[in-house]
Amino acid sequence: MPHYQTITPLLGELRWNQPPSDALLEKQLGWMEFLKKEWQDQTVELRQGYTAICIQWKSPESQIFFKDNLKKFNVRKHQLSDRIWELPVCYEPEYGKDLGSMALIHQMTMHQLIDLHSAAIYRIHFFGFLPGFMYLSGLPEQLNTPRKSIPDPTIEPGSVAIGGAQTGIYPMGSPGGWHIIGKCPVRMFDPKATPPVWAAPGDRVKFEQVDSAELKKLMQNPHFPKNR
Amino acid sequence: MSQDVATATILKSGPGTSIQDLGRMGVACFGIPTSGAMDQKSHVWVNHLLRNQANDATLEISQPGLVIKFDSSTCVTLAGATAVVKLNQIEIQNPTQIPIKAHDILEIGVFKAGARIYLGIRHGFQSAEILGSKSFCKGVTEGSSLSAGDTIAYLRDSDTFPNRNAKAAWSTKWFQTSTVNAIPGPDFDLLHADVRDGLLRRSFTISSLANRMGIQLSELLENTLPELPTNPVFPGTVQLTSGGKLLILLQDAQVTGGYPRILQLDEESRWIMAQKRTGDVLRFKLRN
Numbered sequence: 242m243p244h245y246q247t248i249t250p251l252l253g254e255l256r257w258n259q260p261p262s263d264a265l266l267e268k269q270l271g272w273m274e275f276l277k278k279e280w281q282d283q284t285v286e287l288r289q290g291y292t293a294i295c296i297q298w299k300s301p302e303s304q305i306f307f308k309d310n311l312k313k314f315n316v317r318k319h320q321l322s323d324r325i326w327e328l329p330v331c332y333e334p335e336y337g338k339d340l341g342s343m344a345l346i347h348q349m350t351m352h353q354l355i356d357l358h359s360a361a362i363y364r365i366h367f368f369g370f371l372p373g374f375m376y377l378s379g380l381p382e383q384l385n386t387p388r389k390s391i392p393d394p395t396i397e398p399g400s401v402a403i404g405g406a407q408t409g410i411y412p413m414g415s416p417g418g419w420h421i422i423g424k425c426p427v428r429m430f431d432p433k434a435t436p437p438v439w440a441a442p443g444d445r446v447k448f449e450q451v452d453s454a455e456l457k458k459l460m461q462n463p464h465f466p467k468n469r
Numbered sequence: 470m471s472q473d474v475a476t477a478t479i480l481k482s483g484p485g486t487s488i489q490d491l492g493r494m495g496v497a498c499f500g501i502p503t504s505g506a507m508d509q510k511s512h513v514w515v516n517h518l519l520r521n522q523a524n525d526a527t528l529e530i531s532q533p534g535l536v537i538k539f540d541s542s543t544c545v546t547l548a549g550a551t552a553v554v555k556l557n558q559i560e561i562q563n564p565t566q567i568p569i570k571a572h573d574i575l576e577i578g579v580f581k582a583g584a585r586i587y588l589g590i591r592h593g594f595q596s597a598e599i600l601g602s603k604s605f606c607k608g609v610t611e612g613s614s615l616s617a618g619d620t621i622a623y624l625r626d627s628d629t630f631p632n633r634n635a636k637a638a639w640s641t642k643w644f645q646t647s648t649v650n651a652i653p654g655p656d657f658d659l660l661h662a663d664v665r666d667g668l669l670r671r672s673f674t675i676s677s678l679a680n681r682m683g684i685q686l687s688e689l690l691e692n693t694l695p696e697l698p699t700n701p702v703f704p705g706t707v708q709l710t711s712g713g714k715l716l717i718l719l720q721d722a723q724v725t726g727g728y729p730r731i732l733q734l735d736e737e738s739r740w741i742m743a744q745k746r747t748g749d750v751l752r753f754k755l756r757n
Contacts, residue, residue, distance in 0.1 A: 248733050249652050252703065256655070261698055288497045290700030290725050293655070297703075368500035369699060369725030372608050376699060376725070405696075412500075413608040430499070432599050432609050438499050 243272070243294075245308050250301040251285075253308065254293050261291035261378060263321060266366055269294060270319035270443055280307070289367040289442065291376070321443040325362065326468045328410070328425050330401050330448045331456035332359070336424035343403070343420050346386060357381050358422065359448045363408065367442050373412035373430025377446060380408045392418035399424045401448070423448075426459035427466050439465060474595065475541035475625040479615050480574070483532025485681075486615045487605040488596050491524045496600050497724040503704055504604035505720050507681060507743035508585050509736075510643070511549035515589030518546040518566060520631040525593025526603040528615075530586040535577040537588075539569045541625040544591045550583025550744060551641055565639045568628035582641045583744040591631070595622040606721060644744035647672070649734060651753045654706060656729035659694055667691070668731070669755055673715065677747045681721040684742060686751075689713035692729075699727040705739045707732035707753075717742055 243255040255272060259265055272294055276287055280296075283303040288295040298304040332355040334340050344351045363377035370376075380403065388404045396402070396417040401410050404419030411417065412429035425448075431437055440446070451459070479486070489512065492505025506512035506529055513523045528537075533552060539545075545567050547554065554564035555576040561567065567575065577586060596603050599610050607613040615621070660668070667690055678685040692713040701724060702708065708716045708728035717734065718726075719742065732753060734742065745751070 246655055248655060249735065252733065254655050254701070286495055286497055288701035288703075288724055291698035293700040295701035295703070367725070368498060369701075370500060370723050372500045372502075374500050430608070436499060437496075437501070437600065 242312070243268075245311050247304060247308060251298045251304065252295065253298070253304055254295045256293045259292070261366065263364060263378075265292065266364065266443060267318040267321055268316075270321070271316050273442075274319055275314065275316045283307075290369070291366060319443065321364070322441070322445075324468050325445045325447055326440055326466045327447055327449050328427055328466055329451040329455065329459055330359065330423040330425045331451050331453055332401075332423040333453050335453065336456070337401070337422040339420040340422050343386060343422060347383060349383075354384065354422070355450065357384055358403075358408065359450050361447075363446045365440055365442050365444050365446060368438060370409075371412055371415055372432070373438050374409060375429075375440065375446070377408055380406055382406075384408075386420055388418035389420065390418075392416050393421075396421065397424070399426060399429075401425050424456060426456055426463055428463050444468075472592075473541070473625045474622050475539070475543065477590075477594075477621045477623055478538045478540070479535070479617055479619045479621075480538055481534055481536040482614075482616050483534040484614060485529075485531035486535055487529050487613065487681075488526050488594055488615070488621065489529045489604045490526045490593075490602055492604055492720065493600050493602040493606070493609070497701075500724060501600065501609055502606055502682075502721045502724060504602065504606040504609075504681075506587065506604075507720050508549050508587065508644075508740040510740040511585070511587045512589075514548045515546040515587045516593070518630075519544060519589050519591050521589065521591070521593055525589070526596060527590070528588040528594065528621075530577055530588060531584060533577060533579050536574060537576075538572065538574045539623075541571050542628045543569045543623060543626045544628060544630050545569055545575070546589040547586060548589075548639060549585050549587045551581040551639055552586055553578035553581070563639060566630055568630070570628055583644060584746050585743055590623050591626045592624040595624060641744075644741045646741065647749075647751050648754050649738045649741060649751050650756050651707065651732040651734050651738065652756055654730040654733045655700070656694075656697065657731050659729060660709075660731060661691075661693065664691055669753055672750050672752045675745050675747050675749045675751070679745075679747060681719060683716050683718045683722050684745070686715040686717070688715075690715060694729050696727045697729055699725050700730070702726040702730055703733070705734035705736075706730050707734065719743065
């Protein structure tokens with residue numbers, strides 16, 4: 242059962258005192274569904290993170306009523322989808338400029354590093370940081386790498402990177418402290434599409450190795466990712 | 470009343486001129502920042518003087534040097550920061566409500582007080598709406614700022630103000646305060662008592678790292694808290710970084726973050742922050 246904390250009269254947070262996991266995500270998505278279905282006319286916006294859901298309320302009364310009745314709500318877990326998105330990634334040093342230094346840090350070959358990264362299946366928990374940026378769990382522990390102490394001023398859109406215990410794809414150019422290991426030619430965010438992203442929290446992602454010739458072809462002809 | 474589409478042309482602009490309304494709601498789940506006017510008090514006021522809707526689009530001007538030409542008549546209003554304002558090269562005293570005739574050129578010069586000026590126009594600027602808002606935002610709208618040569622559509626109207634009785638003075642008193650009202654954030658209780666004490670007793674200086682995403686304060690606060698699981702943040706959230714820096718998140722901030730969220734500013738204090746400049750000093754006052 243989550244704990245509810247009122248932050249301001251119009252803002253509060255459901256929080257779980259457990260580390261992020263698929264089991265927690267099932268609960269969170271259950272609450273997201275419940276809030277969207279039963280409370281939509283009383284909320285302005287919902288924001289999800291790894292261990293919390295923030296609710297912006299239209300009126301202080303709604304928030305008080307919600308908090309007082311929290312224990313009475315019967316919120317079911319949301320079964321996580323079995324959809325897996327296949328995302329092509331070119332892991333060549335030309336596109337993954339930190340592959341060499343990462344291999345050194347972890348005392349493995351670049352191939353071992355790439356195989357580890359592309360064999361794993363990652364879970365999308367939520368979108369944040371940048372429009373269309375997916376927060377993914379499932380990075381093999383051997384690949385955990387502290388963020389760079391001095392962030393790069395610009396990271397190219399499509400860069401696939403590792404930071405701490407996380408991996409992700411930069412949907413657009415941005416400064417960043419993550420280590421770049423490859424490039425993904427798929428468009429992660431399209432403000433003119435409805436919705437502007439193609440995946441949803443709970444879906445999974447798998448990276449498929451492609452060479453630079455294939456990458457160039459895909460960049461010229463960007464397509465919607467496949468899923469299975 | 471004719472409603473033909475007219476055109477305003479930016480002849481000159483410093484960096485940081487953008488079109489803003491009240492922001493993009495309901496799309497944070499895709500990672501999209503709220504955006505919208507940084508000082509919504511002034512944004513809403515310029516619209517009110519024109520009998521516009523509060524969400525109608527205004528120009529947010531954060532540097533001197535804007536020169537804008539209007540090809541048709543309308544009414545414009547100014548609020549927020551104060552500046553030297555000229556119409557067709559003649560300085561206007563109390564430039565709050567300005568009747569505009571075809572081919573008029575309006576110039577925003579040196580700022581006197583504050584950091585952001587809002588220019589409202591009758592019926593609002595008619596730029597494209599993306600995901601429910603006209604507010605500029607990097608990665609979401611095509612541009613993130615306006616520069617020389619850009620044009621913006623508006624609706625031609627009479628140059629007589631719809632609200633003749635509203636004689637508005639351009640006040641800056643409300644943001645000339647160093648007290649910022651804050652409420653404990655979700656992670657406030659994790660702070661060591663000494664750190665909490667320092668946070669509320671000391672004064673802090675706005676650093677030069679200040680933009681629409683947020684403001685970094687110069688003074689460091691001792692911090693032994695680890696990074697936390699990434700969770701939602703909002704405009705007005707104050708984060709404490711691992712290095713002990715205080716970050717006040719504002720309208721274009723990312724929607725989630727991993728640094729402890731130690732304070733949340735109330736609305737009025739967010740608008741006050743929007744008018745602060747590098748070197749200004751502030752103190753946090755806790756409201757429970």
